[in-house]
Amino acid sequence: MDDNVLLAKYLSGNEAALTILVERYQKELYRFIYRQIGNEADAADVTQKVFVSLFLKAKQFEGKSSFKTWLYQIAVNLCKNHFRSNDRRKESSGDDDALDIMQDDTKAEDYILSEYRSILKAAIDELPNKQRATMQLRVYQECTFAEIASILSSPLGTVKACYHQAVLSLTKSLKEGAYEANEL
Amino acid sequence: MKLMSCDDVQSSLIDYIEFELPMSRRQQFNAHLTHCDQCQEMHDELQSVIVDAKSIEIREPGPQFWQELPNKVLAEVNRQERVKLEHVKHEHVKQEPFQSQHQGELDYATTLDSSIADSVKRAGSLPSENTGYADMSGDMRGDNILPFKALATTPAASGVVDCNDQSETQPVYQRLSSTKIRAKNRTTSASLMSESQCSEQQPSTEPFADKPYSRFTWPKKALPMAASLLVAIGGVLMVNQISVDKVNSVPFDNNAPMFYDSVAVQGEIAAGAAISNQALASLAQTMVPITHQSARFGFTSQNAILNSFSIGALFTETIVYIKSDDETLVKTHLALLGSAMHRQAGSKHLIQGIEALQTQHEIDPDVRANQLSQLMNHYAASLQSIADKEFFLFKLGAWSYDFALAALAKDASLYDKADDINAFKAQLQRLGAPAGVAKSLEEINARITKDVMTEGDYKRTIEEMENIRSLLG
Numbered sequence: 137m138d139d140n141v142l143l144a145k146y147l148s149g150n151e152a153a154l155t156i157l158v159e160r161y162q163k164e165l166y167r168f169i170y171r172q173i174g175n176e177a178d179a180a181d182v183t184q185k186v187f188v189s190l191f192l193k194a195k196q197f198e199g200k201s202s203f204k205t206w207l208y209q210i211a212v213n214l215c216k217n218h219f220r221s222n223d224r225r226k227e228s229s230g231d232d233d234a235l236d237i238m239q240d241d242t243k244a245e246d247y248i249l250s251e252y253r254s255i256l257k258a259a260i261d262e263l264p265n266k267q268r269a270t271m272q273l274r275v276y277q278e279c280t281f282a283e284i285a286s287i288l289s290s291p292l293g294t295v296k297a298c299y300h301q302a303v304l305s306l307t308k309s310l311k312e313g314a315y316e317a318n319e320l
Numbered sequence: 321m322k323l324m325s326c327d328d329v330q331s332s333l334i335d336y337i338e339f340e341l342p343m344s345r346r347q348q349f350n351a352h353l354t355h356c357d358q359c360q361e362m363h364d365e366l367q368s369v370i371v372d373a374k375s376i377e378i379r380e381p382g383p384q385f386w387q388e389l390p391n392k393v394l395a396e397v398n399r400q401e402r403v404k405l406e407h408v409k410h411e412h413v414k415q416e417p418f419q420s421q422h423q424g425e426l427d428y429a430t431t432l433d434s435s436i437a438d439s440v441k442r443a444g445s446l447p448s449e450n451t452g453y454a455d456m457s458g459d460m461r462g463d464n465i466l467p468f469k470a471l472a473t474t475p476a477a478s479g480v481v482d483c484n485d486q487s488e489t490q491p492v493y494q495r496l497s498s499t500k501i502r503a504k505n506r507t508t509s510a511s512l513m514s515e516s517q518c519s520e521q522q523p524s525t526e527p528f529a530d531k532p533y534s535r536f537t538w539p540k541k542a543l544p545m546a547a548s549l550l551v552a553i554g555g556v557l558m559v560n561q562i563s564v565d566k567v568n569s570v571p572f573d574n575n576a577p578m579f580y581d582s583v584a585v586q587g588e589i590a591a592g593a594a595i596s597n598q599a600l601a602s603l604a605q606t607m608v609p610i611t612h613q614s615a616r617f618g619f620t621s622q623n624a625i626l627n628s629f630s631i632g633a634l635f636t637e638t639i640v641y642i643k644s645d646d647e648t649l650v651k652t653h654l655a656l657l658g659s660a661m662h663r664q665a666g667s668k669h670l671i672q673g674i675e676a677l678q679t680q681h682e683i684d685p686d687v688r689a690n691q692l693s694q695l696m697n698h699y700a701a702s703l704q705s706i707a708d709k710e711f712f713l714f715k716l717g718a719w720s721y722d723f724a725l726a727a728l729a730k731d732a733s734l735y736d737k738a739d740d741i742n743a744f745k746a747q748l749q750r751l752g753a754p755a756g757v758a759k760s761l762e763e764i765n766a767r768i769t770k771d772v773m774t775e776g777d778y779k780r781t782i783e784e785m786e787n788i789r790s791l792l793g
Contacts, residue, residue: 154397155390162389167378176379187393192400198790256369257376274338275373281340300334306369 139203147194158187161207164277168208171272172215174261182218186211201286208277208287212269219265252310259309266290267302274299324352329359337367589655590648592679600659626660628703628710629792632717634660635696640725642689647681654678667702670695712747713792719744720785727781734768734781741765757791760784 137156145153165186170179189210197206260268269288273279281299285292329352335341336349353360585599626634638653658674673695680688696718703711719740726733745761764784767777 151394154394158390158393159386162386163380166380170378170380171376176381180381180385184389184392184396187389188396188400191393191397198786200787200790253372253376256372260373260376271373275370281338296335296340299338303334303366303369306373307365310369 140199143194143197143203146191154191157203161204162187165207165211168272168277169211169215171260171276172211172269173218178218182211182214186214189214202283205283205286208273208279209289212287215269216265255310256306259306262309263302263305267298267305270295270298271302271306324348326352326356326359329353329356330362333359333363333366337363337370586648586652589651595655600655626656627792628713629717629720629789631657631660631699632714632719633721633789634717635692635699636718636721639689639692639696640721642685642692645685650681651678661699667698670698670702673698709751712751716744716748716792720789724782724785727778727785730773730778734773738765738769741768754791757788760787760791 139157139160142153142157146157162183166179166183169182169186170176173179173182186207190207193210197203201209260271263271266288270284273284273287274281279287281292281295284290284299285295288295290298329336329349332341332345332349336346341349353363585595588599589595634653634657638650638657641649641653654674654677658671658678661671661674673691677688677692677695680691700711700714703714723734723737723740725731726737741761741764745758748757748761761784764781767773767781767784770777773781
């Protein structure tokens with residue numbers, strides 16, 4: 137059933153419609169938020185907040201954009217609020233990385249792969265907010281550039297330029313990371 | 321095939337990887353990459369970054385989290401709404417009576433009344449100052465209606481409205497019924513519509529033309545659609561503040577005033593209880609969410625409850641509800657109008673007239689609708705005398721509701737609206753309205769001037785009207 141129809145049903149008192157909408161988007165939304173925030177507990181908390189905020193404002197949804205775009209607009213906003221109120225992103229992501237990499241029985245090949253992913257993840261975390269959001273919406277959420285422009289309220293050209301810059305920055309960071317690893 | 325340089329290729333590699341290039345350019349890319357190891361290497365590098373980025377692990381919560389999340393969300397939404405409701409009830413108890421809160425505005429309105437009266441007399445469209453609304457008889461019906469079609473083409477600056485032309489002196493709702501008759505009469509020869517479309521639009525056999533004030537039925541049919549349309553596109557309410565949040569399209573931020581239970585407020589209005597200004601404001605906010613654009617382009621002042629555009633639409637809408645005999649909605653809309661009149665410094669005469677209509681549910685709906693039409697004209701004339709911009713937005717609001725209903729009913733009267741649209745477009749551009757309004761009007765014009773309007777045309781027409789409302793309301 138169409139998202140907008142479900143939202144209308146929820147507004148008319150059908151609570152099951154809320155359940156369907158949450159179940160439909162909860163995982164992809166969590167992943168998006170996790171990649172923004174980098175912490176499991178905070179990502180779960182913000183995911184819930186996004187849905188709560190959305191349904192509290194459901195009456196004001198004008199249907200000018202798609203439900204999904206609106207959902208991500210709210211998510212982008214709440215992630216920003218999270219960063220503003222709690223600047224722990226780097227520390228928390230570091231904790232996760234350490235856990236990933238330092239396994240005693242890790243084979244050399246796996247270790248290199250983990251190391252590579254760790255560098256890549258750190259590089260993504262280091263991107264400016266807009267580039268990171270653009271990168272994640274494009275790569276993970278598979279949004280079109282037009283959808284990203286709508287979610288981030290930016291011109292299409294700016295979004296494309298952001299994405300372009302993000303990929304180039306990541307490539308550069310990976311090269312530098314690989315060089316530093318070899319030096320060690 | 322034109323060969324590309326390495327610089328050209330490398331500057332557009334990401335567009336190539338993301339399939340953003342036209343086919344002809346992709347072919348040029350392919351040809352270049354086949355022969356250039358350096359560019360091919362760079363391509364592979366960029367592509368692998370994107371692919372590898374996807375493979376980064378995500379720590380996901382266990383299955384229990386996913387199972388519980390919908391219920392947690394629902395519980396939290398319900399809890400927060402209960403908290404808001406409790407807060408609102410608490411505030412509601414503390415409210416002073418509306419009249420005492422706005423005594424200053426009422427006094428101002430009274431002093432304003434004399435200046436408005438001159439304009440009204442010039443327009444020649446209103447009863448004398450000594451005529452009470454209770455005194456209006458059926459004989460007066462139809463004599464004093466300021467036609468919005470005429471308003472649309474009357475230079476706002478002239479200050480004079482010619483009401484002698486009886487063919488144009490119909491209220492909005494009545495004109496709609498008449499245009500249906502016109503549509504019926506011309507269907508046989510009309511090349512504008514297909515036969516099947518015409519048959520769909522045949523009005524009932526009710527003799528509207530013979531009894532200009534008899535009840536017509538189509539608004540009743542269109543009402544559910546119109547109601548939902550109005551929820552989506554309706555006017556504007558300024559409560560306390562506007563949060564301009566560019567990313568989030570939701571008009572109010574988390575600090576916005578608490579919502580009242582709109583159903584409960586409507587119930588109280590229907591029961592004749594005194595309603596606080598905040599409750600009415602909240603109700604309007606629920607029914608017609610505020611838009612940022614209106615404030616951004618100066619169409620809504622911080623002091624207004626509803627802007628002139630929304631008030632115009634609200635008048636027309638209320639008239640339709642009176643005709644459809646839905647007393648709760650009538651009372652709700654009259655209460656909103658009354659509230660707006662207080663804030664907009666409407667004349668005492670007007671405010672009293674609207675308050676009187678609140679209690680006159682037993683009188684004939686046609687008489688009541690006509691009385692409200694006259695009040696609407698009174699208000700239009702008063703606006704015209706003091707603010708060109710407000711007057712124009714008001715008549716556009718009334719017109720837009722009229723137009724939206726016609727579009728919903730797929731009424732043939734749409735075909736006659738091209739002149740109105742061009743006039744509105746010119747006026748809006750003069751007032752500095754956002755470019756989107758003019759574009760929407762152009763789109764509507766393109767649709768309604770087609771020989772045959774399809775389902776898609778009607779749908780698009782309504783969508784464009786929604787856009788206009790969202791920009792001006």
